[in-house]
Amino acid sequence: MDTTDGLASLQPTAPDGATARYVFRVEIRLEPAADGLWTDPDRFETTLYRASDEPGTDGWLFFRDALWRGELADEPHFRRLVEDELGCQVVSASFSELRTDEAYFDALKTKIADDLSLFNADSVSDVLNKYLGSSIRVA
Template sequence: MDTTDGLASLQPTDPDGATVQYVFRVEIRLEPDADGLWTDPDRFETTLYRTADDPGKSGWLFFWDTLWRGELADEPHFRRLVEDELGCPVISASFSELRTDEAYLDSLKAEIADDLALFNADSVSEVLTKYLGSSIRVT
């Protein structure tokens, strides 16, 4: 079974450089260190990307390990992990979607089909619905 190291593998990536990525919405607060400095607004929402690992390769179960039963299941914990990665206070962090192409989605489905028992499911469709819901966007 593949497991991830929490957010150690959640690195912001250039969305133009990765063809398949997990997309997160993150609200960040700016806190200048120097006296007499402030920002307005002091918070903003941004998008954080994580490249999706190839199905069957190390890290491919990110959607299962982290999104469904891992760090994202505990939003305050996930927020702290994102803070550590980004180096600034995070107000909120949530999963938005798996942005993919048809080839990746087909490979993902094939890999899931090879081990339905791992997901305690009867079909690939059930797995995708259970773990990613309607949050798959094919581009």
């Protein structure tokens, strides 16, 4: 999976109809380009969101391919991807959680159960623990 395309869908709120999103913590540094200008504070933390694709559709394996054991686990690489998308210097970037509702979470578990071999795991619980740990919030 090319996570550069996946990051292109980062947005502050989920689009209409989206019931799940990945949540990232990001620290940004502002560096005004003009002499004599500065910001105080010059760093701030913000929350970055990426809509989660519906289970079974293109991109639904983002959690498997990119998070804890994927390329976004490489923090310097993840920072560069976020910098490219946001157009400002990113000091730190990390995955925080998958935030979802019960219906999406049930659909995700069902789709995982359909083919556990995709995850090299014996159960849905193993998959969720392996790739998302305790970072799932179901509202």
